[in-house]
Amino acid sequence: MPRPGRRREAPHYPDTADIDLLDVLHALADPTRMTIVRTLSVEPERACGTFPVDVAPSTLSHHFKVLREAGVIRHREEANRRLTMLRAADLEERFPGLLSTVVAAYRGEAVEKVAGGGEVREG
């Protein structure tokens, strides 16, 4: 009996206190996922299909799952789309300075290695 109001199963998010550092580091250690995070660090929220990455939708969905279960992102339902945003405040509470430091480090990286190579305005 599928419940209405949610797209399939409601995703499971770890509590802030349960966010694991190694899970976060592993989630960030991938060019596609890092591109997602960097994009969200500039834009507060964004629809799943609009990220500047060059992978199949199913692959992208997989990366969202990794980031979600690591506690890095959260989704918000809107119509038939799902908006993604960073759990920046939660991460800041759990691991102070971590997210901003990592994102800042990635800003300086060469972009050629990023999946898709599509650049996003760095505001």
Add this chain to the structure above:
Amino acid sequence: MPRPGRRREAPHYPDTADIDLLDVLHALADPTRMTIVRTLSVEPERACGTFPVDVAPSTLSHHFKVLREAGVIRHREEANRRLTMLRAADLEERFPGLLSTVVAAYRGEAVEKVAGGGEVREG
């Protein structure tokens, strides 16, 4: 014709400018390797076989290789042992604040997940 003065091949270290963020994050996203790094953050250098981890020597050697090629550690030959130290200054130059932030975050983590569980004095 084996050359004297060095234990086998001289390890290859990336230049500071060539250290890749994703490689570093991947290297740190493992309990055994994170334990090595945390230990070195308290003690400046340490012989390879003396880390509080519970893996076979060959496995440990593999982890050192990952950390070395990511640019996180450096070795120093001494007699028939090899001392390991962090490339803290290089990492600070390449990715300011990254190493200290990550290590600080790991300090607060539960230790049960650490390979071997052997605790080290946290000074």
Add this chain to the structure above:
DNA sequence: TATCAATTTCGACGTTCGTAGAACATCGTA
């Protein structure tokens, strides 16, 4: 109601990873 657009789930495939045992190399010492 049929259809489209957005996204997830499932199954499959090839690659990388963490692990350990066996063999080897090097240094210090008996």
Add this chain to the structure above:
DNA sequence: TACGATGTTCTACGAACGTCGAAATTGATA
């Protein structure tokens, strides 16, 4: 020279990973 201590390399193996296509689901729209 022989031996023990210290690490590394090689090989192998199961698990996890990144990738995709096909199918399914949901909300909006025709």
